[in-house]
Amino acid sequence: MPLSDLTEAELKIVQQCLDAAADGKFFEDWEFHTLFGVDREIVRQVAKQFPFVDEFDESEGGNDDSWLVINNTFANLIFYPHRKDAELAQWVTASKGQVEEVFRKWRG
Numbered sequence: 001m002p003l004s005d006l007t008e009a010e011l012k013i014v015q016q017c018l019d020a021a022a023d024g025k026f027f028e029d030w031e032f033h034t035l036f037g038v039d040r041e042i043v044r045q046v047a048k049q050f051p052f053v054d055e056f057d058e059s060e061g062g063n064d065d066s067w068l069v070i071n072n073t074f075a076n077l078i079f080y081p082h083r084k085d086a087e088l089a090q091w092v093t094a095s096k097g098q099v100e101e102v103f104r105k106w107r108g
Contacts, residue, residue: 020091
């Protein structure tokens with residue numbers, strides 16, 4: 001499902017998750033690229049451009065990393081054992097269950 005099909009509240013959750021992944025202390029720098037498939041700076045760039053990204057744009061100079069960044073942000077914040085749920089609640093106003101619902105909706 002494209003981001004354009006998410007509600008404003010759901011887009012806010014995506015934005016908060018991107019910000020948390022980019023600037024929070026959930027993932028060590030040495031493992032970040034392994035977990036996300038991109039460097040932390042790419043996640044920051046997608047977070048700064050969000051919601052004005054086209055997660056399906058694979059053209060040269062396009063947002064070709066945005067789908068990967070959004071997917072791996074959700075997957076790692078929800079399922080990776082970072083053991084920092086209390087800190088995550090400071091970044092994301094939605095419950096972990098609500099975040100998972102948005103992830104499932106976005107993934108279709």
